Amino acid sequence: MELIRFDKNILTYSPQPLTIRYLDHDGRRSRYTPDGLIEYRRDIEPARDMRHVLCEVKYRADFRANWRPLLTKLRVAKRYASERGWDFRVFTENEIRTPYLANVRFLAGYLAASGNVNDKMRMLDKLADLRESDPEALITSLFPDVWKRAEALPSLWNLIANFEIGCDLSEPITMRSRIWTKGGLTCRHVDD
DSSP states (O other): OHHHHHOTTEEEEEESOOOEEEEOTTSOEEEEOOSEEEEEOSSSTTGGGOOOEEEEEOOHHHHHHTHHHHHHHHHHHHHHHHHTTOEEEEEOHHHHSSHHHHHHHHHHTTSSOOOOHHHHHHHHHHHHHHSEEOHHHHHHHHOOSHHHHHHHHHHHHHHHHTTSEEEOTTSOOOTTSOEEESTTOOOOOOOO
């Protein structure tokens, strides 16, 4: 859920959105309720071209222990999704518990934080000139005073959390992570 809430491409996530009725291999009526449906927005790129995802979330150990009874259900769900132009995916802790999740958890606290507007504009302006940097170099170049750097850092995390500054969220975020300007964005700061 944290990953989904953080992804601006996602319009909605519906838990247990539907029940698929089917005949099992013995001809008995069966049903399967997938864990969720992820629907992507159609008003922005790249979400416009992303296929909705019907999904199941399982621990790998549970999947391995129950793979025979699950296999038929997963095949039925894959066919059901495909007939609707969706994808079907099984998510395990391997896909969920990643550096991206750790970064999302860290940045989530900075999503709504407004920070200092002048500091943010100065960071965007400086990064536009540099095109690429890292948090430590950017903050140090703008704020020589160590206390001012500490005060300005939440504004930088806010810019990254809101995708105004690019950062590879698949790698752990550190003060040496590569950050870059988004699409030539420039803002001129107001002098203090």
